[in-house]
Amino acid sequence: MRATFEKVLVCESKNEPARVLLSLATGSRKTVIAANLLWRLHEAGRLGKPALFLCDRDELREQAYEKLSKAFPKGSVRIVKAEKGRNLAKNAKVHIATYQTLGLDGEAQDEASFLTNYYPENAFSVIIIDECHRSAWGRWSEVLKRNPDAIHIGLTATQRQLREGKKQTAADAEIKANNLKYFGEPVYEYTLIQAQEDGYLAACEIVRLQPSIDLKIYTCAEVTAAKPIDARTGKAIAEEEIKDQYTADRYDHGLILPERIAAMCADLFKRLCEHGGPEQKVIIFCNRDLHADRVQIQMQNLYVQWCKDKGITAKEHYAFKCTAEGGSERIETFRGSGERCFIACTVDLLATGVDIERLNAVVFFRYLESSITFYQMVGRGTRIHEETQKYKFWLYDYTGVTALFGTDFITKPHKPRKDKSGGGDGDDDDDGKHRPPLPELMNGEKVSIIPQGRFILQRREGRDVPIPLDEYRQEMISRVLREAATLHDFRGLWVETEKRRKLINHLLGEHYSPDTVRELMDMADCDHFDLFAHFGYREKALKRVEREDAFLEQQIPWFASMDDKAAIVVRGIGQQFGVGGTDALESSELWNVPEIRRVGGFDALRTLGKPAEVMREAKVRLFGV
Template sequence: MDDILLHQRRRRRSGNGRTDYLLCVQAGDMPKPLPVGVIEAKAETEDPLKGMEQGKRYAECVRFAVQYVFATNGHWYGEFDLGTQMPDGPFPFPDFPSHDDLTARYATDTGINLSAPEAAMLFMADSAAFNKPRYYQDAAIRAAFEKVLRCRKDGEPARVLLSLATGAGKTVIAANLLWRLHEAGQLAKPALFLCDRDELREQAWEKLSKAFPKGSVRIVKTERGQNAAKNAKVHIATYQTLGLDDEDQSYASFLTEHYPENAFSVIVIDECHRSAWGRWSEVLKRNPDAIHIGLTATPRQLRESKHQTADDVAITANNLGYFGDPVYEYTLIQAQEDGYLAACEIVKLKPSIDWKTFTREEVLAAKPIDARTGKYILPEDLKTQYVAKNFDDDILLPERINAMCADLFKRLCEHGGPEQKVIIFCTRDLHADRVAMQMQRLYAAWCKENGQTPKDHYAFKCTAEGGSDLIEPMRGSGERCFIACTVDLLATGVDIERLNAVVFFRYLESSILFYQMVGRGTRIHEETQKYKFWLYDYTGVTDLFGTDFITAPAKPRIKKPGGDDGGDGGDDGGGGGDDPLPLPEIKTGHDGTVVMQGRYILQERLVDGVRREVAVPLDEYRQEMVARVLREAATLHDFRGLWVETQKRRQLIDHLLGEHYSPDTVRELMGLAECDHFDLFAHYGYREKALKRPEREAAYLSAQVPWFASVDDKTAIVLKGIGHQFGLGGTDALESEYLWDMPDIRRAGGLAALRPLGKPADVLREAKVRLFGV
């Protein structure tokens, strides 16, 4: 196997114990090798086929977008082929396929001729700006290229769909994908990056202009009567810029004026699940020979309708039908388990009044007034009944709004303080106004009570009616703009990395819109140490986790005088559209309480034979994870013995991850972020006190004073250094190669300083036993 390139690929979090080796092949003098398999290395005393169960083999292939998984203990090896789903082995390790054999086998199994000039795209290096992509970003690009090559081989149009969770870096993927195509000579014509919002356009410009030389990437716009992007290699445009947003036009003006048919080599459609901007399919239909790549977090299907139009619906509304199934998927849960996206604690709540149904007679008895005008409402302007999902849309209940705001404000104060970045999704503009006002009142009262000066724009409305100018200070400043009350203006295209909570005060039926909204909170913000976010659900919307992305055909939007338009083109149609009727507001005399329904965490589970994201009670999730640990170590003594053995510890964490249990997530959600994984399991599994890393370090240094005094000074320095490193980085720091590069340890002699006590590995193990025994 000496002639086969091995590339070690770690996930972001070092604590998870997962290490994979990518098995790569090289084609001539190409800039970059091509991953074709994963190798799982086992200890030489273990079964070489250990861990090669079919589910894991398949998952590994899909996760890294490779064809094969190999497992070996150095003496024997086994394998699994994704294409045939066939396991095989064990075979003697000397019979492991050579580089040439593996290359030929890959070409045969995938149908890709690696010697063909167009296959060069598989071997191109990333742009200098993004030359350290995350493993899934690289895998997504390779999966896209393989689809393109297969389509060309079969004489079919190249249509590719990539589905990655919001926050996973789809724009970086697009930048490297286009760069690699450029380097492979596949951009004879320009590439087009098409999106539906100015924020997405600016984000694309920021990433793509870093990847390409200056002047190669331009934003499409009119400049002195000409297209400013005319001579650029990559064109960035919104649907509106190309004239694709006007349903009344019979042609796409800017597009047809400045671009002939088949003007582009590649077209990347960002957020391709959205169809709100009309006939954007025109740009695809005018460029049938281009590679069409759709990027989305929510690949959707259209629910069949008698009234749908064939061509546009086929492209814009049913991206699975047009692009085909995603060639690569990376879910929210995968990203959270990997540590690339923030962990999410779901808190389910419900206003007690939401169990009540109001009849027309009850509303009349409460003397309803129009929330806009204050005038009394006539019986004929009322509906027969009002249920919870109508609240704030068809009827306004001030006590309910006040109760929900008070409950939320209290929770913010209890978990980090009121000055956190929060998005509250409201039902309509008028509702957002009322919520913003009440949150501001609560904050002002809190500041007065605590002797603090209120900060500017604490709570503000941000909808299609206005407030978007405050998005940037909300994103960048820790001194103003904290609570954004919106309808769905902030549902997509706005990155607020420091966002601490996503709150639902509105009911939803669209899983697409729901996932996009949740995605606002998933980004990690290192600067403020934000590794988790709260999802406060007051309306039961988290039941949409794991549901299919299916959309009913859009209904024509009719402008009516006097209404307030809270929507901005979301998929749900629930922006509170224009209502010709008065909006009744009543005082119910209800106590306005909010009922806590539990804390939850996301987990993948098998539902009706399909793996889906499910909100599992946090205590249940934690207990199941701990039970999995107890099956391998029944007592604390057994657990400590397992934990100090690096291979056994990593296998344990690997088993948990493989069964979709994330120790990192539990540690963060249970308030034990400053504890090592050892203390997490010791506390919940064996009823031990959970010590923070510095506390365990201090206890070790204190308890082992006699041991340190009994050895050579340099040996003692190294033994103490082991405790110091644990205090800084936990167990992982003790298993890192950098441990021996720490100045104090290196000056004392490093590993050599332990030899007077025996084999250094045995001494290190004893130090760990003493450390975890305090």
């Protein structure tokens, strides 16, 4: 927030328009930050005129209203809408609107709109544009051009450069062609990898897979010989209606392959069963509406059979389709319930605007070219969910889309569309009048899924790069071994608070996250000490509670040699390690634990010598079991 205010003051001191860009990873609570920015501006007396929070989805509008309403007094925040010829938000301090509400979702530039009818020029003191990278597609610039004196703040996870189109005015080009050009460089950037390393967003394990059939190219002759049917109607397709060839990026979009769909769904279901069970929250991004239909049916059938084999009752709506054609009514259940609606099969309806904190996996059965869309889709899984202990998520890539990590956010101009329910169905060959046949092959070809490796994201040379998990772990461990060649040396380093923190900070500074590796190696119950000891020095990794129990058992003679109060404190050190690991031993809260504080805490150790040296010895014994 400070960076935002500094930029505003600098612009005002130079008598320049105040334009600010914040680039924050999806899931890092941009709306909460916006609420705090507006509240601070209000407290500073800078909201003499109303503020406008502008977004492009109904879901984003509702989320903004929820967050902003908590920051301001009741009635100060209103959603913009007309009723009986008047604007219901007229007297509010903060107005929340979508482009559609303001009448800015069409192409006609000269038509009157809600914006021009209800708001004069320079009606706002501050305008916050949510997801401003995506907003460049429409007429959102009309709001900015009518309010040149307002502070303009753009929020984005992917600052977007737009290749210029042929049909645009010079004024539109100035605003729409390049977010960076309009707002300037971001005053603050917080990347996905930074947020993961800080523990603010969930760690991500990338699993790359490839259907064996994707190595094949189908020619017109091969498709014709297989006697394809129209996937929509079931009717035969004539040769002249078949394209010259079909490559993997068109499978299950331009050419439906049931065996491919079945193999991918079976592989995914097996992986879910192996990592947490099938009843976990998952989004599967499909190529088109019909593809989502087929995937939903396959996943539902696999689950019903699994329940039958286990002798348990299947839960309702295990897999459901959620596209522009329907299913959006199940989104809230998908977000909140742990008893139904587990697998959402979509195209792009859930790509943005929906916070799903408990999401365990993001799955790509879909090919993509847009890095912006890709990052937004990945962002669905990045949120941490404390209640279900979700600190990591799986990214299953069946189509090679994770190659988009680290690519530039430059896209072609997008023609505004008349949107249905805020998301498309992927059927871009349907003009509403004539739908060409969609070939489906029933040739019984066997399809297998080929593993391509496990990966973790790392920042290298300013870009997000998927690194093989084993390589990442080995490189991190090699840096630890440079500091401590033997387990004895490492233990001596670890018990010294400053040396330990220096080591961790050094790893983080080189973009190696021990927390992330611990999560992805299924060692969340282990301390960092055991992570490093296991992979660096081939020691058996103990869980925190296992190390606590071993310490309390092996050190009974040592406890017996102390007075009762000192023994209670030292045993308490082992017990607190079992709860919070090494960090718990280096926190001042250790001495506020009731049983430790009751016997004198730190001072109780003086009967054994200098308390700091006793603490060090306790740690050496703890990490020596």
